[in-house]
Amino acid sequence: xxxxxxxxxxxxxxxLVIEVLEERxxxxxxxxxxxxxxxxxxxxxxxxxxxxxxASSLEEFETRYLQQGK
Numbered sequence: 001x002x003x004x005x006x007x008x009x010x011x012x013x014x015x016l017v018i019e020v021l022e023e024r025x026x027x028x029x030x031x032x033x034x035x036x037x038x039x040x041x042x043x044x045x046x047x048x049x050x051x052x053x054x055a056s057s058l059e060e061f062e063t064r065y066l067q068q069g070k
Contacts, residue, residue, distance in 0.1 A: 006042075013045035020052040021061065032062060 014037050021028045039045055048065060055061035 010040055010042050010045065013042055013049065014039065017045060017048045017052050020049060021058060024052065024055075025058040028058065032058075032066070035066060 017036050018028060018033055021032075036045075036048070039048070051065040052061055055065065
């Protein structure tokens with residue numbers, strides 16, 4: 001049961017990061033969505049959500065934060 005809850009929390013975090021990027025910058029390329037969906041570290045996804053809120057552009061988010069690859 002805990003494993004299912006953990007997966008659900010990770011999925012929700014992935015969705016939130018993508019939704020924030022879409023709301024802020026409009027179109028988010030499929031490759032970027034796929035990259036976010038491949039991340040299974042909830043703490044890193046939480047960081048990415050904060051970065052998605054603060055980034056001045058989608059390019060900045062991708063190159064400065066997502067490329068760090070934790």
